[in-house]
Amino acid sequence: MNISILGTGSFGTSLSMVLDDNGHSVMMYGRSNETVDEINTNHTNSRYLENIKINPSVKASTDFEEVVRHADIIVIAVPVKAVRAVSRELEKILLLQNRKVLIVHVAKGLELGTHLRVSEIINEEMSDQTASDICVLSGPSHAEEVALKSPTTVSTASIKNEGVKTIQDVFMNENFRVYVNEDLVGVEIGGALKNIIALAIGTLHGLGFGDNAKAATITRGLHEIARLGVKMGANPLTFLGLTGMGDLIVTATSEHSRNFRCGIMLAEGLTLPEAEEKMGMVVEGVNTTKAAYELSDQYGVEMPITKVLYQYLFHDISEQEAFSKLMQREKKSETDGLKDLLENQLKDWTRE
Known part of the structure; x- marks a missing residue:
């Protein structure tokens, strides 16, 4: 062809x-x-x-x-x-x-x-x-x-x-x-939002945080992606597949990832404009962080990693303040929010 x-x-x-x-x-x-x-x-x-x-x-x-x-x-x-x-x-x-x-x-x-x-x-x-x-x-x-x-x-x-x-x-x-x-919605949402988490992981890497923190951020990041995606009409199973977990892993753990590399530069003290200029390529996670933060408010979905990264990128909170905001949130069950969304999705499938 x-x-x-x-x-x-x-x-x-x-x-x-x-x-x-x-x-x-x-x-x-x-x-x-x-x-x-x-x-x-x-x-x-x-x-x-x-x-x-x-x-x-x-x-x-x-x-x-x-x-x-x-x-x-x-x-x-x-x-x-x-x-x-x-x-x-x-x-x-x-x-x-x-x-x-x-x-x-x-x-x-x-x-x-x-x-x-x-x-x-x-x-x-x-x-x-x-x-x-x-x-x-x-x-x-x-x-x-x-x-x-x-x-x-x-x-x-x-x-x-x-x-x-x-x-x-x-x-x-x-x-x-x-x-x-x-599932077009799920495929596109997974591909878009994983850039946010990769940017956050790069920042953690640049600050010297270890594998524990990175694994937690990837896992909890997938929760955020799924919560918003399901609210927007995605199939939750999509986020366990190639365009969910698969793309998240490869983008958040590799030097090939421009979002990961940009996060490292920010942690090393470069400003956002300086990091983007040094990259020489578009870092999609930056604009997507802002868009996803606004979408989370529109849909009433809790996305703490996205929210903290948004504040870090656009409102100049320090790395320490960002870390504290995540670690000192109120006590929760690991499946809070996602469980309800999955149950509602299953009810919809049953009705269909």
């Missing part, structure tokens, strides 16, 4: 190699002439994937219309803050071309202000005339390891549940396994 990837970042580039290996014709869109020229000439993308050779048959272009015209399937691989503008432009071009394509995105986060999931953003900007379905591809998948053909397993879900089988067929190979999941 003809597949276009919008974005020349690390994950978009690694996926171009998966798709090319699978025999598809792949074209990438990028805004930087320098990056596009490097991909076409040297078959590398040194800014995002050092020491990785890109398949020579993968092509790149700065001509958005040309890249869109090439595609039967379009992969949106840009930061969450750019998804709306890209989707709007994509809609215009596809209407002019009188064409419909299958959309799949790989962004993990929530839109500031609207708190929308990425598929919801795309759906607001694109019509049935241009998008046959809007899918997500998500799971524990560092771009660096995907590019090296390290075994990777992800999930796909969609709005109409029509395009997922195609996405599964197109992406899956001996090194890259794709499962179908019917």
